[in-house]
Amino acid sequence: MIEFHVDRADSLPAYAQLVRQVREALRLGVLKPGDRLPAVRDVVVSCTVNANTVLKAYKELEHGGLVEARQGSGTFVTGSLGAVEPHDMARLRTGLSRWVAEAREAGLEDEDVKALVTAVLAEEPAAARRDAGHGAAARRDARQGAGA
Amino acid sequence: MIEFHVDRADSLPAYAQLVRQVREALRLGVLKPGDRLPAVRDVVVSCTVNANTVLKAYKELEHGGLVEARQGSGTFVTGSLGAVEPHDMARLRTGLSRWVAEAREAGLEDEDVKALVTAVLAEEPAAARRDAGHGAAARRDARQGAGA
DNA sequence: GTAATTGTTATGGTCAAGTAGAACACTAGT
DNA sequence: ACTAGTGTTCTACTTGACCATAACAATTAC
Secondary structure, rough: OOOOOOOOOOOOOOOHHHHHHHHHHHHOOOOOOOEOOHHHHHHHHOOOOOEEEEEEEHHHHHHOOOEEEEEEOOOOOOOOOOOOOOHHHHHHHHHHHHHHHHHHHOOOHHHHHHHHHHHHHOOOHHHHHHHHHHOOOHHHHHHOHOOO | OOOOOOOOOOOOOHHHHHHHHHHHHHHHHOOOOEEEEEOOHHHHHHHHHHHHHHHOOOOOHHHHOOOOEHHHOOOEEEEOOOOOEEEEEEHHHHHHHHHHHHHHOOOOOOOHHHHHHHHHHHHHHHHHHHHHOOOHHHHHOOOHHHOO
């Protein structure tokens, strides 16, 4: 059972933090299809937020096809996020870590790093990704609606 | 003279987009100390935003010690951001671009990429950077208050 | 069937951020 | 002095996020 935690100091709104945590848990395999999310009322207590806030998060996840709410029983994980192989994830993290160190050495602040990342992501949009197919297709096909 | 462009679809507020653009221009050397920023009213017209929005951006930059507003004359660049060498910046961008391609191939969505970047940045905070000094110190010392 | 547990909807209110419009104040060129 | 160009201030509106409360609806266990 995933444990939520909401940081009110974070600029990211509470409901969005919940969404993010579920998505990350899916990536890391902490949550799998069939798992149940904490009851709305539990999150209300544990995170000191309002039921509407939790609902908003759950709704957003449901809309993305990641979970399914069953009145009376709970909210269950139905979709997958193509759970990146732990090995791949580790490799990516190491690579990124190395790059970040390089960027910092060049004098970039965290904020600038984020800006650069955003710029690069925008610069090569989805369309460009089609050309890349080096066996990524299989892994991508295993995914479900979330990103759509 | 820098040219602003505001994307209202972006989740980032208009004033923040302006701030980011100035900071990026400083990094890239597009803006140098002494340069004048576009007049508030010009930005109002070219970006279809309100004077207050522009003011808010300029104020934030001024508060960061990057620019100085002189009533009646204009807003001028006074600080530097340690302008990353164009060569270094190009190298970083290429490296990041390569990494992003790899991440996408592994199935990560843009949102997840950003989350991972944030995580890595948080994981190795400023303190850890002191160990890295491979000649980065000189460049870092050339900077001014902006990041503080 | 009843009760407990769960998700859901509705109403209304608070608060902060972002934005807008109009008027004001300073500076420089003529 | 006048004027055009500049930054600045004031007030108010809109929106999104959030909270409080209450009632409703479906499922499950007894």
